[in-house]
Amino acid sequence: MSAGHGHVDPANKKIAMLISVLALVLAFSETLGKASQTNALSYNIEASNLWAFYQAKSIRQTAIRTAAESADAQYGDKAPESLKKQSAIWKKTAERYESEPDKGEGRKELAARAIQTQKKRDHAMAAYHQYEMASAAVQIAIVLASAEIITGVVALVWISAGLGAIGIAFCLIGFFAPTLVHLF
Numbered sequence: 216m217s218a219g220h221g222h223v224d225p226a227n228k229k230i231a232m233l234i235s236v237l238a239l240v241l242a243f244s245e246t247l248g249k250a251s252q253t254n255a256l257s258y259n260i261e262a263s264n265l266w267a268f269y270q271a272k273s274i275r276q277t278a279i280r281t282a283a284e285s286a287d288a289q290y291g292d293k294a295p296e297s298l299k300k301q302s303a304i305w306k307k308t309a310e311r312y313e314s315e316p317d318k319g320e321g322r323k324e325l326a327a328r329a330i331q332t333q334k335k336r337d338h339a340m341a342a343y344h345q346y347e348m349a350s351a352a353v354q355i356a357i358v359l360a361s362a363e364i365i366t367g368v369v370a371l372v373w374i375s376a377g378l379g380a381i382g383i384a385f386c387l388i389g390f391f392a393p394t395l396v397h398l399f
Contacts, residue, residue, distance in 0.1 A: 227364055230372060234360050237379050241353040244386050248346030251339045251389070258336035265329035272322045276312040279305045338393060345389030348398065353382035 283305035286298055294302070315321035319328065356378035363371035388395055 230360050230364055233372070233376065233379070234357055237353050237357045237360065237375070237382070240379065240382050240386065241350060241357070244346045244349035244353060244382065244389075247386065247389060248343050248350060251343035251346060251393075255336050255339035255343055258332050258339060262329050262332040262336060265325055265332060268320070269322055269325040269329060272312045272320070272325065276309045276322065279309045279312070283309070341397070342389045342393035344399065345385050345393050345396065349382040349385035349389065352378045352385060356382060 283302045286294060286302045286305075290298060311321065313321055314323045316324060319325075356375040359371045359378065360375040363369065363375065385396075
């Protein structure tokens, strides 16, 4: 044995390996969590944009309907032919604003798209929360495993391994079934 080098406890190598595995799980949970958070934000922006477009279509539709109804109310059957034609065009445009399946930009289609996007946002947020739980469990597990090396309290390794398993479980839940568990 050379000077300055002591005996390395074989148990410490196992704990170091545990810490390495926990760090790997932490890296996955943090990366997946950030991706889910980014997706949730993107979906939230997309849903907001779709609802804003829906509102704009509603305002246009109301203005056009009001113009047609106003012309009909003011002139009735005595309206000039050009006004009758314009009123018919306004009514047709208002109907198109209600539903435009070929473009997917009618109010009906916009509302459906916005609701679907909100569901995607909620799914991504649920996954993000699962990954955050996984990260917290694994971070605590790493600290406890490190503390065991210093203190020699073997129970800390078992608690660390248990928290690591919980972290892995939350990662898997976040990836495969984010809405399965709701803690917060």
